[in-house]
Amino acid sequence: MTGRPDLAAVSPDHRGLGGATARRRYVAVSFLFWFPIGMSVATGVLLFTERGMGLAAVAAFYAVHSLTASAAELPTGGLSDVLGRRPVLAVAGLLNLGAFSLIGLGAAGWAIALGMGLMGLARALSSGPAEAWYVDTVQAHAGPDADLRTGLARGSSATSAALALGTLLGGGLPWVLGLAPGLGEWLADATGGLVIPLSVPALLGALVEIVFVLYVVSSLPEPPRPRTTVRQVVGGVPAAIAAGLRLGARDILIRRVLLTASAAGAALAAVELLTPGRAAALMGTAESGALVFAGLACAGFLCSALGSQLAPLVARFAGGSERAVPASLGLTVLGLALLGMTAHTMSALATTVAVAGYGLVYLGLGAASPNENDLLHRRVDASGRATALSVQSLSMQLVAAGAGLGAGALPPGPLPWLLAATAVLAGALLWVRRVAPARPVLDAAPRTDVETPVNVPNPLC
Numbered sequence: 234m235t236g237r238p239d240l241a242a243v244s245p246d247h248r249g250l251g252g253a254t255a256r257r258r259y260v261a262v263s264f265l266f267w268f269p270i271g272m273s274v275a276t277g278v279l280l281f282t283e284r285g286m287g288l289a290a291v292a293a294f295y296a297v298h299s300l301t302a303s304a305a306e307l308p309t310g311g312l313s314d315v316l317g318r319r320p321v322l323a324v325a326g327l328l329n330l331g332a333f334s335l336i337g338l339g340a341a342g343w344a345i346a347l348g349m350g351l352m353g354l355a356r357a358l359s360s361g362p363a364e365a366w367y368v369d370t371v372q373a374h375a376g377p378d379a380d381l382r383t384g385l386a387r388g389s390s391a392t393s394a395a396l397a398l399g400t401l402l403g404g405g406l407p408w409v410l411g412l413a414p415g416l417g418e419w420l421a422d423a424t425g426g427l428v429i430p431l432s433v434p435a436l437l438g439a440l441v442e443i444v445f446v447l448y449v450v451s452s453l454p455e456p457p458r459p460r461t462t463v464r465q466v467v468g469g470v471p472a473a474i475a476a477g478l479r480l481g482a483r484d485i486l487i488r489r490v491l492l493t494a495s496a497a498g499a500a501l502a503a504v505e506l507l508t509p510g511r512a513a514a515l516m517g518t519a520e521s522g523a524l525v526f527a528g529l530a531c532a533g534f535l536c537s538a539l540g541s542q543l544a545p546l547v548a549r550f551a552g553g554s555e556r557a558v559p560a561s562l563g564l565t566v567l568g569l570a571l572l573g574m575t576a577h578t579m580s581a582l583a584t585t586v587a588v589a590g591y592g593l594v595y596l597g598l599g600a601a602s603p604n605e606n607d608l609l610h611r612r613v614d615a616s617g618r619a620t621a622l623s624v625q626s627l628s629m630q631l632v633a634a635g636a637g638l639g640a641g642a643l644p645p646g647p648l649p650w651l652l653a654a655t656a657v658l659a660g661a662l663l664w665v666r667r668v669a670p671a672r673p674v675l676d677a678a679p680r681t682d683v684e685t686p687v688n689v690p691n692p693l694c
Contacts, residue, residue, distance in 0.1 A: 272438045298356070328358065558601050575590070
């Protein structure tokens with residue numbers, strides 16, 4: 234319970250995997266998982282609109298995604314801690330394969346809702362295992378004091394780069410297909426209306442998911458876990474859930490991380506729901522709007538990648554991760570405010586200001602995330618790391634679902650943007666007062682492969 238990896242329980246294969254190799258594989262997994270999601274970002278809202286869905290229905294689809302992810306976050310985080318990181322990640326890829334197929338081919342509301350639900354479940358399954366595998370492997374190789382921030386920053390940058398490249402490709406494909414006269418009509422006629430240019434990125438994303446699953450199965454070794462029965466798995470997951478729920482209640486720093494994730498969820502919900510419509514209104518057509526939004530989203534994700542790369546530097550200049558978080562979130566608040574102030578006009582100046590604001594939102598969130606997770610990983614150990622990450626993702630998803638529904642119901646204009654800016658500002662203010670230095674690391678969940686020691690002092694009592 235000291236937070237030090239049990240080297241006796243680590244397989245020789247896992248122990249021999251160096252930090253640089255683990256970092257490269259973590260980066261690759263992060264890229265492969267998020268690349269197909271990026272391809273669906275630029276066309277998602279516009280595809281659903283083209284299928285005849287109103288903005289309120291589109292917001293409801295995204296709420297299905299967020300609420301499904303929220304409901305499954307803690308159980309699946311605990312499942313990863315009980316069964317292992319690799320099998321849970323592989324199942325997440327298979328679920329996304331089904332989700333992208335339904336979204337790309339579904340013309341009915343129920344099919345789209347089912348696809349969004351499967352994607353939400355995959356998001357819950359994937360929210361902790363890859364990062365937990367990386368931290369476990371590095372600490373098994375170099376000890377509990379190993380540098381984590383650099384690898385976490387690179388993984389976050391890989392995620393942003395995947396989203397940027399995927400969004401650019403996904404937004405450009407419908408536009409390119411639209412250049413060929415009659416091709417869109419031919420696709421729709423040949424498939425009975427199931428495939429249209431805006432649905433092609435999602436279908437390509439389904440193919441990438443196959444590559445993701447094969448890579449996870451072949452490249453992420455982990456220690457052999459004790460044989461488990463269905464009864465042991467079912468019994469171990471609730472214990473992990475209970476331990477995860479106690480995290481925020483018993484540790485002020487972890488509570489700040491969770492509340493900051495909630496604020497980020499409000500910001501992302503507003504940006505992802507409202508920006509595609511602004512781009513389409515600016516250009517006049519859905520396909521042109523998708524292309525413009527793809528370029529904008531690509532720039533945003535690159536800003537996020539840049540922010541992640543700068544996170545260690547920001548921490549050094551600010552005097553630690555704790556001070557780097559509010560400094561980074563201040564940029565996000567400014568960006569959302571600029572988007573709100575320009576919501577009612579499409580002049581050249583207002584559009585330029587809005588683009589700058591969009592970039593600041595992602596730059597700030599990208600710089601804050603690795604510093605938040607560096608603090609989080611130093612409070613929990615390997616046996617509950619994925620659960621802790623799932624609690625963090627749960628906080629984001631729950632608020633994102635409510636914020637998305639609220640933004641879809643509010644009248645267009647500055648109000649949805651300014652409410653999101655207020656939420657992020659509140660998250661930044663939580664970090665004004667520093668927390669005492671971290672004491673011995675807390676187990677987020679009970680180990681299932683070793684007997685729990687007795688008489689271990691709880692550092693947070």
